[in-house]
Amino acid sequence: xxxxxxxxxxxxxxxxxxxxxxxxxxxxxxxxxxxxxxxxxxxxxxxxxxxxxxxxxxxxxxxxxxxxxxxxxxxxxxxxxxxxxxxxxxxxxxxxxxxxxxxxxxxxxxxxxxxxxxxxxxxxxxxxxxxxxxxxxxxxxxxxxxxxxxxxxxxxxxxxxxxx
Amino acid sequence: xxxxxxxxxxxxxxxxxxxxxxxxxxxxxxxxxxxxxxxxxxxxxxxxxxxxxxxxxxxxxxxxxxxxxxxxxxxxxxxxxxxxxxxxxxxxxxxxxxxxxxxxxxxxxxxxxxxxxxxxxxxxxxxxxxxxxxxxxxxxxxxxxxxxxxxxxxxxxxxxxxxxxxxxxxxxxxxxxxxxxxxxxxxxxxxxxxxxxxxxxxxxxxxxxxxxxxxxxxxxxxxxxxxxxxxxxxxxxxxxxxxxxxxxxxxxxxxxxxxxxxxxxxxxxxxxxxxxxxxxxxxxxxxxxxxxxxxxxxxxxxxxxxxxxxxxxxxxxxxxxxxxxxxxxxxxxxxxxxxxxxxxxxxxxxxxxxxxxxxxxxxxxxxxxxxxxxxxxxxxxxxxxxxxxxxxxxxxxxxxxxxxxxxxxxxxxxxxxxxxxxxxxxxxxxxxxxxxxxxxxxxxxxxxxxxxxxxxxxxxxxxxxxxxxxxxxxxxxxxxxxxxxxxxxxxxxxxxxxxxxxxxxxxxxxxxxxxxxxxxxxxxxxxxxxxxxxxxxxxxxxxxxxxxxxxxxxxxxxxxxxxxxxxxxxxxxxxx
Numbered sequence: 001x002x003x004x005x006x007x008x009x010x011x012x013x014x015x016x017x018x019x020x021x022x023x024x025x026x027x028x029x030x031x032x033x034x035x036x037x038x039x040x041x042x043x044x045x046x047x048x049x050x051x052x053x054x055x056x057x058x059x060x061x062x063x064x065x066x067x068x069x070x071x072x073x074x075x076x077x078x079x080x081x082x083x084x085x086x087x088x089x090x091x092x093x094x095x096x097x098x099x100x101x102x103x104x105x106x107x108x109x110x111x112x113x114x115x116x117x118x119x120x121x122x123x124x125x126x127x128x129x130x131x132x133x134x135x136x137x138x139x140x141x142x143x144x145x146x147x148x149x150x151x152x153x154x155x156x157x158x159x160x161x162x163x164x
Numbered sequence: 165x166x167x168x169x170x171x172x173x174x175x176x177x178x179x180x181x182x183x184x185x186x187x188x189x190x191x192x193x194x195x196x197x198x199x200x201x202x203x204x205x206x207x208x209x210x211x212x213x214x215x216x217x218x219x220x221x222x223x224x225x226x227x228x229x230x231x232x233x234x235x236x237x238x239x240x241x242x243x244x245x246x247x248x249x250x251x252x253x254x255x256x257x258x259x260x261x262x263x264x265x266x267x268x269x270x271x272x273x274x275x276x277x278x279x280x281x282x283x284x285x286x287x288x289x290x291x292x293x294x295x296x297x298x299x300x301x302x303x304x305x306x307x308x309x310x311x312x313x314x315x316x317x318x319x320x321x322x323x324x325x326x327x328x329x330x331x332x333x334x335x336x337x338x339x340x341x342x343x344x345x346x347x348x349x350x351x352x353x354x355x356x357x358x359x360x361x362x363x364x365x366x367x368x369x370x371x372x373x374x375x376x377x378x379x380x381x382x383x384x385x386x387x388x389x390x391x392x393x394x395x396x397x398x399x400x401x402x403x404x405x406x407x408x409x410x411x412x413x414x415x416x417x418x419x420x421x422x423x424x425x426x427x428x429x430x431x432x433x434x435x436x437x438x439x440x441x442x443x444x445x446x447x448x449x450x451x452x453x454x455x456x457x458x459x460x461x462x463x464x465x466x467x468x469x470x471x472x473x474x475x476x477x478x479x480x481x482x483x484x485x486x487x488x489x490x491x492x493x494x495x496x497x498x499x500x501x502x503x504x505x506x507x508x509x510x511x512x513x514x515x516x517x518x519x520x521x522x523x524x525x526x527x528x529x530x531x532x533x534x535x536x537x538x539x540x541x542x543x544x545x546x547x548x549x550x551x552x553x554x555x556x557x558x559x560x561x562x563x564x565x566x567x568x569x570x571x572x573x574x575x576x577x578x579x580x581x582x583x584x585x586x587x588x589x590x591x592x593x594x595x596x597x598x599x600x601x602x603x604x605x606x607x608x609x610x611x612x613x614x615x616x617x618x619x620x621x622x623x624x625x626x627x628x629x630x631x632x633x634x635x636x637x638x639x640x641x642x643x644x645x646x647x648x649x650x651x652x653x654x655x656x657x658x659x660x661x662x663x664x665x666x667x668x669x670x671x672x673x674x675x676x677x678x679x680x681x682x683x684x685x686x687x688x689x690x691x692x693x694x695x696x697x698x699x700x701x702x703x704x705x706x707x708x709x710x711x712x713x714x715x716x717x718x719x720x721x722x723x724x725x726x727x728x729x730x731x732x733x734x735x736x737x738x739x740x
Contacts, residue, residue: 012347015294016282016283016286016294019283019286020286023286023287027287057474057478060474061471061474061475064470064471064473065471067470067471068469068470068471070290070291070311070345070347070348071347072347073346073347074347164346
């Protein structure tokens with residue numbers, strides 16, 4: 001049975017390291033739903049978070065193949081334990097009273113807020129779990145003019161952590 | 165000591181103990197070549213094509229256990245080398261490939277002879293580096309050799325921009341004694357608990373098979389494998405890459421397994437209740453139909469690469485680590501058991517195997533006027549007393565060599581198993597000769613493959629590396645023709661090679677001895693004559709039976725117990 005996994009890795013912060021990871025996914029025909037990467041507090045390391053879907057066997061193989069990459073320092077499967085996952089979304093809609101009202105009502109149950117307000121357009125910002133963002137996005141349906149998502153990031157809760 | 169970047173490259177090779185570099189000069193490596201010119205310790209072999217350089221370095225590595233080293237220029241130099249890099253990658257061969265790159269200021273500007281070498285080679289190397297600073301060259305070279313030769317070996321590319329090899333810019337040089345990388349810690353010894361579990365399965369096994377692969381050769385564990393085999397009295401089958409690790413003439417050896425494996429090896433796999441996989445990776449040419457692979461067996465898998473475990477076949481007892489210490493550990497545990505393992509303990513299983521052996525699956529039609537390719541290999545075995553290093557290209561001749569030349573020692577059988585690279589055999593044979601100047605080296609090839617890297621005949625004359633080329637010339641791309649006969653109703657689409665050259669004259673034109681052998685009775689005398697010419701490369705063009713096939717054969721997608729047998733075998737098609 002296929003399941004979604006969030007895999008986080010510490011990667012040598014070197015040119016080409018990211019393409020080793022993305023190249024692995026395309027070369028071995030693994031799914032990649034989102035991928036986000038940036039340097040950590042240690043500038044020699046990047047933290048990469050990717051969301052993939054596969055059977056237990058495939059996920060196991062993905063983790064092994066990732067670990068085999070020389071630039072991958074350490075890896076953690078956030079889906080294996082309690083973890084916090086977040087994604088940021090920015091979306092642009094046409095401004096109207098109805099829209100402003102709608103956002104305000106939606107913001108009661110989500111953290112959505114109007115970040116940019118010009119004469120005719122609004123940019124709405126929302127952070128949360130991927131599924132919340134999916135719901136929010138579908139509730140606005142055809143009214144969304146443009147959308148950008150960061151992809152999922154996450155940390156495991158409690159003591160478990162991904163550090164060198 | 166202050167050295168230029170070019171000198172650092174060569175000095176690093178010297179400090180690494182490198183004897184030979186196989187290479188080809190060009191614009192971006194001219195500084196490095198100038199550094200080569202000024203010293204005598206590292207010897208350079210000028211090939212005729214960069215693919216030849218990689219295969220020669222590969223043959224050198226496979227036959228000696230030492231890493232092969234290649235030096236080529238940027239752009240086409242690097243792209244020509246890629247087939248050889250991928251070949252080494254698929255068979256886990258330690259190799260360091262130094263490629264020139266355009267000067268740093270013009271990288272990314274589509275400069276003359278620029279390609280993104282690191283990008284192009286990424287999927288077919290263990291790792292690669294673009295060196296951006298002269299002071300990083302020595303450490304990067306050290307890392308390259310460390311990565312190439314440890315854990316699961318493989319090729320490593322070091323891409324060096326021309327401007328950091330400038331002879332006028334010198335920096336202090338010191339070759340690192342050792343290097344560590346925080347992200348790379350290959351496993352050495354196996355988990356004792358896992359070995360204990362394996363021993364438990366071994367004790368209970370009624371129909372065991374040892375299935376060993378190239379990892380035993382690479383891991384220098386041939387002696388330990390022999391000891392394990394003899395201690396247990398279990399039948400041993402080997403993959404194409406593993407041949408020679410366990411002696412091919414040993415009665416416990418039941419032949420190669422897989423697509424062109426023996427009847428007894430494949431049937432034993434299918435009926436086995438315990439597979440002990442050692443340094444083997446369950447390649448599709450070995451497993452056949454995955455769903456029907458060893459349906460009754462528990463599987464123990466020893467491998468240095470965790471990613472090989474349960475990749476295609478789920479195993480019961482994985483043991484990750486180097487083959488040698490794990491086998492030694494198993495042997496120690498077996499000894500402390502105080503139990504007797506021998507042939508008699510699994511007598512019924514051996515009786516069954518002996519019955520399968522009666523099929524005589526490698527029998528071929530001997531009463532013919534034509535020269536059978538199998539016959540040539542048998543005669544080659546006889547003439548060389550089974551002691552030669554044999555390289556091959558890819559196709560029918562490769563399978564015939566694997567089936568009819570039993571190797572008793574590891575590193576004697578040199579072929580491109582994973583990538584299946586035509587053109588590998590001749591330059592690889594040259595590489596073997598550099599590692600073993602006194603040994604008999606034969607390149608078993610076909611008229612198709614040999615034309616893919618033929619130009620290295622010229623290099624072989626220049627460096628005096630005499631090889632005996634056994635060209636099994638049937639006029640067809642034999643393996644393609646065989647598949648077309650079996651699965652495309654004999655529609656031989658573009659598998660017949662018209663207008664072949666006169667190989668005898670061609671060899672002579674390259675300054676070697678050429679022979680054409682057309683009669684069966686001339687095969688053995690011609691081979692004896694050729695091998696008596698110790699200091700000459702002899703190109704032997706054997707005109708063989710044009711329609712001979714390789715048997716047994718498991719057709720694509722079929723199971724081990726579903727083999728097509730030779731017409732001359734006692735059994736015809738065997739169906740479960």
